[in-house]
Amino acid sequence: MTATPHRVVVLARHGVIPFELSIPARIFGAARTADGHSLYDVRTCGLDQGPVRTDADFDVVVKHGPEALAAADTVVIPASYETTSISRDGALPHDLEAAFERISDHTRMVSICTGAFALAAAGLLDGRRATTHWRSTQRFAELFPQVKLDPDALFVDDGDILTSAGVAAGIDLCLHIVRRDFGAAVANRAARRCVVPPWRDGGQAQYVDQPVPEADAPSTADARSWALSHLDQTLSLDDLARQQAMSVRTFTRRFRQENGVSPGQWLIQQRVDRARHLLEDSDLPVDEVARRCGFGTTASMRQHLRASLGVSPSGYRRTFRT
Structure with missing residues (x-):
């Protein structure tokens, strides 16, 4: 018997950006079991039932009012340009405050x-x-100094509250939620259905306005490709820089400009991702998974998986083994 799908309710406010409003339905709707059963039930509601103005030249009509929020397992708040009442004094407008009061703790x-x-x-x-x-x-930091803002992250997972950066980062976050809820295999299938990458490296630094690099500025793509084919080995910064015939200093600066993270952070991300796949899709002993991912020891892999996922390798395998 198929378990009851996880209920996601998306709150559409006036001024909503249509692309971002559609992301949860598209990504969560593509998350299915191997035999095709839906894992999420996605519904859209408004502060009132009926038409919702968007920032485009068309409106959308939602079938559900704010009462739908009471039955949600997850509530998603997409961006809305009509946030004047919030941005001026940092307070919620009354209708949004009333809607939030319907949401379970x-x-x-x-x-x-x-x-x-x-x-x-x-x-x-x-x-x-x-x-x-x-x-x-x-502006966010000025209005809400009590929040620990991470301006560089594509998304932040703080347990029961998750936030993302602009536009396509909402796709990254929704895929991350699918991965957290049902494992990497389900998230990867959903990404393939939507023809998007299951994981993007780096942070917002890649997309912030900055001087255009010289046309002949070398990329670090070859080093990244080489590293992915040698993840089982101990890889040093010197090894990576050598693949691009760069000095370590130049390589490190260029790598961060392209990817938004340091080479070391990027390597850990790739090793954790490889470990997830092997834990889900193979019967390899945990120590062999650690070796193939370049962690060296099971203890090292356990430390990094706990830091990234909050679980041990064996716990992750029990939850998400295909």
């Missing part, structure tokens, strides 16, 4: 882009890590 909260302003205005982000679109980070 046990509901997981998610924001896409500047939807984080609504979560912060509701006091849900006080003392917690969060992110938002890089163009709005300064």
Whole structure:
């Protein structure tokens, strides 16, 4: 018997960006079991039932009012340009405050882009890590100094509250949620259905306005490709820089410009991702998984998986073994 799908309710406010409003339905709707059963039930509601103005030249009509929020396992708040009442004094407008009061204390909260302003205005982000679109980070920090803002992250997972940067980072976050809920195999199938990468490296630094590099500036793509084919080995910064015939200093600077993270952080991300796949899709002993992913020891892999996923290798395998 198929378990009851996880209920996701997306709150559409006036001024909503249509692309971001559609992300949860598209990504969660593509998350299915191997035999095709839906794992999520996605519904869209408004502060009132009926037409919702968008920032485009068309409106959308939602079938559900704010009462739908009471039955949600996860609530998603996409970006809306009509946030004047929030951005002026950091307070929620009355209709949004009333809608939030319908949400259970046990509901997981998610924001896409500047939807984080609504979560912060509701006091849900006080003392917690969060992110938002890089163009709005300064205003966000001024309004909500009590929030631990990470302006460089594509998304932040703080347990029962998750926030993402702008636009396509909402895709990254929704795929991350699928991966967290049902494992990498389900998330990868959903990504393939939507023809998007299952994981993007780096952070918002890649997309912030900055001087255009010289046309002949070398990329670090060859080094990254080489590293992925040698993850089982001990890889030093010197090894990576040598693949691009760069000095370590130049390589490190160029790598961070391209990927938004340091080479060392990127390597850990790749090793953790490889470990997830092997734990899900193979019967290899845990120590062999650690060796093939380049962690060296089971203890090292356990430390990095706990830091990234909050579980041990054996715990992850028990939960997500295909």
